[in-house]
Amino acid sequence: MRDDSARWDPPAPLGYSAPGLTITKASSLRQHLVSGVGVQKRFEDVRIGWPDIAKAGPLALSLRRDRVLVIGDVDLDPGFHPAEALAVTDVSDAFAVMDLAGAAAFEHLRRGAELRLDRPSNSVMRLCFGIEVMLYRFADPARFRVHVPRAFAAAFRGHVTAAAGA
Amino acid sequence: MTARRLPGRGLIDRSRPLRFRFDGRDFSGYAGDTLASALIAANVRVLGRSFKYHRPRGLWGAWTDDPNAIMNVTLHGAELPNCPAATTYAVNGMKARAVNAWPTAARDVKGVLDWFHRWLGAGFYYKTFMWPDWHLFEPSIRAMAGLGHVSRDVLEHYTADRTHDDCDLLVVGGGAAGLAAARAGAEAGRAVCLVDDQRVCGGGVYQQARIDGATPADWVAAQIDAILAAGGRVLTETTAYGVYDHGLVALVQNRGFGTAPRLIRMRAAQVVLATGALDRPITFAQNDRPGVMSLNAACELLVRYGVLAGQRLALVANHSLAAPARTLLAEAGAEIEIYDPLAGPLSALGGRVTTGLRQNGRDRVFDAVLVSGGQTPLVHLWRHAGGKLDWCETRQAFLPGRAPEGMVAVGAANGTFDLDPAIEAACAAGAGRPVPRPKTHFELHPLAPEPGGRQWIDLQHDVTLSDIALAARENYASVEHLKRYTTLGMASDQGKTSNMGGLAAMAALQGKPIPEIGTTTFRPPFVPVPLELYHGHRRGQLWQPVRRLPLEAEHRTAGAALGEYGGWLRPGWYGAGDAAARIAAEVRAARDGAGLFDASPLGKIEVMGPDAQAFLNFVYYNTMRTLEPGRIRYGFMLTEGGVVYDDGVLARLDAQHFVVSCSSSHVDGVRLHLEAWRQDGNDPDRIFVHDATQHWATITVTGPQARAIVQSLALDLDLAPQAFPHMTLRQTRWAGTDLRIARVSFSGDLSYEISVRASQATALWQALAAAGATPIGLEALSIMRAEKGYIIVGKDTDGETMPQDLGFDAPRRKKTTAFLGDRSLHTETAAMEGRKQLVGLSVARGKPPLAVGAHVLADGGPAARSAGYVTSSYDSPTLGRPVALGLVAEGRSRIGATVRVWHLGGVVDAQICAACVFDPDGGRLHA
Secondary structure (H helix, E strand, O other), X not given: OOOOOOOOOOOOXXXXXXXXXXXXXXXXXXXXXXXXXXXXXXXXXXXXXXXXXXXXXXXXXXEEOOEEEEEOOOOOOOEEEOOOOEEEEEOOOOXXXXXXXXXXXXXXXXXXXXXXXXXXXXXXXXXEOOEEEEEEEEOOOOEEEEEEEHHHHHHHHHHHHHHHHO | OOOEEOOOOOOOEEEEEEEEEEOOEEEEEEEOOEHHHHHHHOOOOOOEEOOOOOOEEOOOOOOOOOOOOEEEEEEOOXXXXXXXXXXXXXXXXXXXXXXXXXXXXXXXXXXXXHHHHHHOOOOHHHHHOOOOOXXXXXXXXXXXXXXXXXXXXXXXXXXXXXXEEEEEEEEEOOOHHHHHHHHHHHHOOOOEEEEOOOOOOOHHHHHOOOEOOEOHHHHHHHHHHHHHHOOOEEEOOXXXXXXXXXXXXEEEEOOOOOOOOEEEEEEEEEEEEOOOEEEOOOOOEOOOOOOEEEHHHHHHHHHHHOEEOOOEEEEEEOEOOHHHHHHHHHHOOOEEEEEOOOOOOEEEEEOOOEEEEEEOOEEEEOOEEEEEOOEEEOOHHHHHOOOOEEEEOOOOEEEEOOOOOOEEEOHHHHOOOOHHHHHHHHHHHHOOOOOOOOOOOOOEOOOOOOOOOOEEEEOOOOEEHHHHHHHHHOOOOOHHHHHHHHOOOOOOOOOOOOHHHHHHXXXXXXXXXHHHHOOOOOOOOOOOOOHHHHOOXXXXXXXXXXXXXXXXXXXHHOOEEEEEEOOEEEEEEEOOOOHHHHHHHHHHHHHHOOEEEEOOOOOOEEEEOOOHHHHHHHHEOOOOOXXXXXXXXEEEEEOOOOOEEEEEEEEEEEOOEEEEEOOHHHHHHHHHHHHHHHHOOOOOOOOEEEEOOOOEEEEEEEOOOXXXXXXXXXXXXXXXXXXXXXXXXXXXXXXXXXXEEEOOOOOOOOEEEEEEEHHHHXXXXXXXXXXXXXXOOHHHHHHHHHHHOOOOOOOOOOOOOOHHHHOOOHHHHHOOOOOOOOHHHHOHHHHOOOOEEEEEEEOOOOOOOOOOOOEEEOOXXXXXXXXXXXXXXXXXXXXXXXXXXXXXXXHHHHOOOEEEEEEOOEEEEEEEEOOOOOOOOOOOOOO
């Protein structure tokens, strides 16, 4: 039983700017976890793996064999859909989304994870700075979008900025 | 004439002189000098003291193989301990001080310890300090042990940079073989990274007069240019210090003195080891005296730093590589006399430093004695990777044998001591072609140590030939036992120079060949690295970040005392001042009116699919297949061993959609637990597990006024007890957003757990607070749940607690299908008498609460024995007396019994009672 309020700063805003690196918070996105046997095929047209460059519009981040994270205004009702054998969960508020851009963005991300642009992967799941995130490129080859569990968003931002200054 | 700097030689920059201090005296050097080279150039012979006997120590090696010259170094206020002088580049203004010596290395007062060496042999402390008690001597012995000291000043910006990198081909070592391999690899189109630990690549190549018709410097520059032109990279001052699984090589990169180094985790498809070889010492009497140095060190001092180790030099060697070294030194102006170590016992002459050499009764005066007893290939990284070693009789050395995957050794590291074959093999390795070991022209006459005088094996730790003999006599004959008994090879150089000498000595003593003695385990790091390297920016709030609540700003505004609970930063209580009074007030507010509690970390793991019901029925101890949609059931999850792993409630939304609400701190564990069992023994295509915990914030309204508070939200929902009873769930909308409301309680009072999208939590919290609910923290809730006898798994249970120990026998009797942990509940252990059971413990009104962890003493017997312990204990504001929970042997059959509770020597009486002491009939819960 201890008051540690002063030990932990209030979470900093996700925005950050330094030479070679800017971090911006992406506007609120609709995010749905969708699992099912044929889910990768079902979202094939908009499926994103690593190191794909996503464009604006509905996306399906490939997470694993039977799971995607669908982003955007897609007609999906939470729950299990027996006819399609799809499980859908709204997780729009579960993940904070931020963009890391700039000439040094990739270099800074590599401080937290083993990343290679020449090594494709079907999954965008990564353990970055010890936090399980979804990482892909968005709109630009040097802009990286990260979906971070909301409770760790400030910590992730702190890791990136602190490692960048080390 | 003694050691001196020669004009025009070396790789140092003579246009940039520098000054530094060593042991209080001023010295000068040049950019590119190491502390050691600059001191030798100034003819300083004593650079340190040995660990045990405080014997004077000079330079043995010119790079990482030197075990002697260890210094505390200060620059611009940054003091770093235990810097090897041979690898620390001198910087203008440095202040160095030899470790383990006072006032100076040259005149160390503890040098008198050497007078008592007869009583301080290997393992003396195991034998000498037996009576009356080792612990009597331990503090002073430990105070004397150790080398440098850590400064009390915090280096504010001393933060290691840590990153990941990758390449097709990592070449370790920038000598001739390494450069050739890297160039061949790069020109073959491979992504090459060459790392070399020195500031200037080239390894020992500068000892050559010409190479491919060019000067060594030109040849090295040409190789580097070619590597860079072909797209390769060259990292200098970068040491590969460890090899791990799947081609991961740890690199430490020097970023200048006073700046923390960089850790590069390099993933390499292939690794070429071109790490070279070290000179092996020869053991002879007084071979530890300053002035006895490796032949290679003398050569490197000359070619890299322009320092001649002495004018009159004795060269003691037993192999063919000594001849070109002799020529090199002689051409630099040294007078050299060759000694054959097989021709008779040797003895270094002199007092504090070497003044000469004696063999067969003949004394000669020398400035230094240069020694090489063969070459020891640096195979440390090879062994880290799991490569095998083969003994080579010709070279009298362990050479790389069966290769680990993705690794090849070339050059001297592979026993190829001749330059041209080494380069040829390295080119093949760099290009990815097979590398057979070339035939060698190397010739060596094997040496075995002969007793006579004090002969040093480990120069830093003062392990002598006599110590090896003692270990052998006392049957510490295994090389691993030898190491630990004598501390051979446990110095900061990790036995680079001493291990082979120790093995050879033990082999000779036992009359066995060296390979039968074997080697000790090679472990990272190859060179000492600061602990900071493993630390980096992970410090303070980033050391182990807590999870943040969506309502944290609200809690801070309300004056919450935040603390870490199960990995989350949560309000313990609200308001400043007397914490206990605040918490008590919160309990009373909740018991008398309505409390408002942030329960957001509670698990919200969705399980869906055609087999979800059967799966959850299997995973839970309780029967879950009969749970109707809209209903909630409390249950345990067990391990396979039948131990309670988590408790919580399961809600059913519809036929194929469930929500597992597990303990706040167990969410990740439960999710993995569910995933593991989903994929093992179940059809993973018919069950899906989604963790939505962080999508939802959960706000609990609890207390007799809870219904009225929730009603103030004007929900389209009938909150009447009959319409919305305990252990049911309803879904509705409020202010345009979805709500899931569960009538479950952890306080023992009427409660509503309202889950709302995290982004909408603030509005809901504020609305409920405005309606009159009082914010309460986790401390208040903990008291309330303890009054009710509700457990916290991990606090009120331990690693042996099974459901029946908590009074939950009935679910097992009713369950007709298999469940996780079932078999373990039928074991002898599960059924044995005397198991610890959950009970309440009460003390008289006015007494202080029992201490958590206090032992309940067993009855009878002369000696006190624990029959259990207190798991939770609080002063209950509701009851006006302390309440406690505990696990007590056969506790439930002893309800009403008075027991003695022991804590830190004190004993108090307590009475065993039911765990639930508040509203036992559940009237308030079901209100």
